[in-house]
Amino acid sequence: MKKLFVPLVAVATLAVGATPAAPASTATATVQIKRLAFLPTTAKINTGDTVKWVNSDTQNHQVVSNNGSFVSPILGPGKTYSHRFTAAGTYHYHDGLNPAVKGTVRVTGPPPAVTIGASLPIIVYGQQVTLSGTVSSGNANEKVTIYQQPYPQTSFAELTTVLTTTNGAWNLVLTPSPRILTQYQAKWSGRTSVNVAVNVRPRIRLTQRNGKFTTIVQSATSHARHSVLAQRLSRFGQWVTLKKVRLGGRSSAVFRLTLPKGKSRIRVAMSINQAGAGYLDGYSPTITVRRR
Numbered sequence: 001m002k003k004l005f006v007p008l009v010a011v012a013t014l015a016v017g018a019t020p021a022a023p024a025s026t027a028t029a030t031v032q033i034k035r036l037a038f039l040p041t042t043a044k045i046n047t048g049d050t051v052k053w054v055n056s057d058t059q060n061h062q063v064v065s066n067n068g069s070f071v072s073p074i075l076g077p078g079k080t081y082s083h084r085f086t087a088a089g090t091y092h093y094h095d096g097l098n099p100a101v102k103g104t105v106r107v108t109g110p111p112p113a114v115t116i117g118a119s120l121p122i123i124v125y126g127q128q129v130t131l132s133g134t135v136s137s138g139n140a141n142e143k144v145t146i147y148q149q150p151y152p153q154t155s156f157a158e159l160t161t162v163l164t165t166t167n168g169a170w171n172l173v174l175t176p177s178p179r180i181l182t183q184y185q186a187k188w189s190g191r192t193s194v195n196v197a198v199n200v201r202p203r204i205r206l207t208q209r210n211g212k213f214t215t216i217v218q219s220a221t222s223h224a225r226h227s228v229l230a231q232r233l234s235r236f237g238q239w240v241t242l243k244k245v246r247l248g249g250r251s252s253a254v255f256r257l258t259l260p261k262g263k264s265r266i267r268v269a270m271s272i273n274q275a276g277a278g279y280l281d282g283y284s285p286t287i288t289v290r291r292r
Contacts, residue, residue, distance in 0.1 A: 038103035047109030052082040062096030067117030068196035113191035125203040131172045138168040151181040151278035179220035180278040206284035215268045216252040223251040233265040
């Protein structure tokens with residue numbers, strides 16, 4: 001499995017009125033994921049239509065919106081993921097397991113009113129993220145109210161208000177950063193934006209000294225008695241599990257590994273099941289160990 005890496009990306013323009021009219025009809029456009037490509041690269045649909053991604057490849061893939069408006073689970077061969085687009089705009093996305101593979105969804109419909117996007121749709125616990133958007137008036141000093149819904153809350157609550165600047169743009173650095181899966185929306189002049197989500201991975205640290213490895217998992221919850229996997233990168237570019245390690249009371253563990261002679265690249269991985277509700281799977285940075 002490749003390590004997921006999501007680069008900082010520009011925020012797409014997305015918005016919807018407070019009470020959008022239901023489309024006269026809806027349709028589903030299919031995008032195949034095959035041979036490191038989204039086919040078609042650009043899907044063109046109308047507001048209210050759905051895009052269905054089908055993994056027609058032999059490798060895993062993940063559909064990740066650049067601004068947090070949709071994120072699929074990891075899709076194995078033959079698996080599918082669908083998302084309904086309720087607002088006009090241009091939605092850029094990529095493969096979370098191979099960010100060089102990119103696609104676009106263009107949605108036609110009524111002009112936008114208030115937009116919102118997240119600078120990073122997936123973060124590591126503690127990583128900084130920014131929300132930003134625009135209002136259709138294009139005026140400065142317009143009041144935009146930001147709402148949040150952290151997991152497992154069932155409704156949105158007001159977070160803060162911001163004022164627009166030049167061309168009706170607004171910006172908010174989230175401090176503190178989201179501690180668990182959190183959805184956001186913006187309201188302006190009686191209009192509500194689409195929802196965007198910031199997904200969170202546990203922060204996993206890994207160090208090695210005198211033949212002993214130490215790992216620590218950090219998030220807003222304890223991971224005591226949960227398990228992580230110590231893995232080595234094979235010469236074929238695949239992560240091979242060497243040992244299952246159970247975390248102690250401080251969400252940490254010390255362990256040893258039997259490694260071949262020469263250079264080994266080691267990481268610790270935590271599955272989404274072990275990470276717990278509201279979190280994605282997590283990975284430590286890779287460290288290099290040399291054994292003579």
